[in-house]
Amino acid sequence: MKRLENRVALVTGGNRGIGEAIVYRLAEEGAHVAVNYPWDTMREQAEAVVRNAEALGVKAVAVRADVGVKAEVAAMFEQVRAALGDVEILVNNAGVAPFESFFKLKEETWDRTFNTNVKAIFLCSQLAAETMAAKRYGKIVNVLSTASLVVTSPVIPHYQSSKAAAHMLTKGMAIELGKYGINVNAVGPSTVDTDLCADYLADPEIRRKEIEANPMKRLGTARQIGDAVVFLASEEAMQVNGHLLMVDGGLSVKAAQPEDHLER
Template sequence: MNRLANRTALVTGGSRGIGEAIVRRLAEEGANVAINYTSPGSFEKANALRQQVEEQFQIKAMVVKGNVGIKQEVDQMIDEVEKELGSVEILVNNAGINPFEPFLSLSEETWDKTYQTNVKSIFLTSQRVAKNMIQKKYGKIINITSTASTVVTSPVVPHYISSKAAAAHLTRALAIELGKYNINVNAVGPSTIATDMCEDYLADPEILEKEIEANPMKRLGTEKQIGDAAVFLASDEAMQVNGHLLMVDGGLTVKAAQPEDHMDHEAAIR
């Protein structure tokens, strides 16, 4: 408890799923948290979360709107956070999308939107907050990637897989460039987690069973486990951890794939 007392954190895509869990764990450890949201529908969830963590953990929290793939909105968002909570010391780049479209029918629009959300957002937010982190000689940047950062997880999301691999390598590049300023840049790679983003996918009992069976731990991960990993990387306990991709996947990415691990194309996009 209180490993992050009085630190200022910003979580992109923080209103639900993994982002929500990360917000809760950062707040539990004493950080003041800005919860980023984009759509009007996510505002209600973000604001409810803000109220809950403020009351439960006695910290300061705020909600802040912004499409993190657009520079103008990122600048405005971080201006608001700095004005209310102070300069961002912990940045968690959690916002991400995973539209299921096979390669041969994949649209240019989906490709561009995926890279804008999953990769460009990390560039824009990290570049902006790093400037103040350099002045303070302190900062933690944590990117939420995926098992898809290291292995091909599905044959129908080449845009998602390649974007997450790019995010992982961007993490390493930033770690090298920013490390001399006492800024740690790391990533967390979850395996499949039953969030609302995966709700339709995991609604098929056969797919759910195959996902569980393919994992060496014979279970899915949880949002809280990703929050726990983010807290560790944000804490002083991880001061010498830099440029690392922390896989929270039950050992999935170190297991050689077997034919029965894979779903056919049609089942995966139902």
């Protein structure tokens, strides 16, 4: 029997990159999956992910919502419930990381980053936890970052602040929701070679420095993040709660060297 057989999962930002890989890993383990995407322009992309997930033998559905807006989140959960059932596994993956240094950082960039990276976790988790608590079962996994623990670049202070806040939110939810049988955990990737990082990693020198800075001397893959999410969503992790599982090759425990900090 597969580890997540017939469980219902929702992956925010599941239409591309790490989110897409998470969708496929959940589907491979037997979970029915809702693929969230933020804008109508990404509908075809999300529907392609749905078709690929269905080819793995599960049910899947694409659901549009800006996960930083409460009304849209509520509508999304109703759509998922109608199509697949109550959400039992919530993966808060949606995130943004625009490059802006401290003196150039705009208020709207700060607000958009916190809405997507922190507020969305709160909104989605609050709704998911209502039905999870009633069933005395649920798994919430937040996709965070090496930046949740250490400063990874001098040009993303808003991103690092949001991921640190999301880390504390993960811990707070774990303590409050644990008594309802809900596990709340997180995974922390370092730089992952996906389309979202394509422009950044297109510079051969930046790619070389990212690889050299990592103790494993390689970039992470989206599938590796999916593997970690599957573990935290499985019965194998029933007693794991409030934990940030770093999937960063050891980068967050390595003392930084000057060449680790890359400016654009």
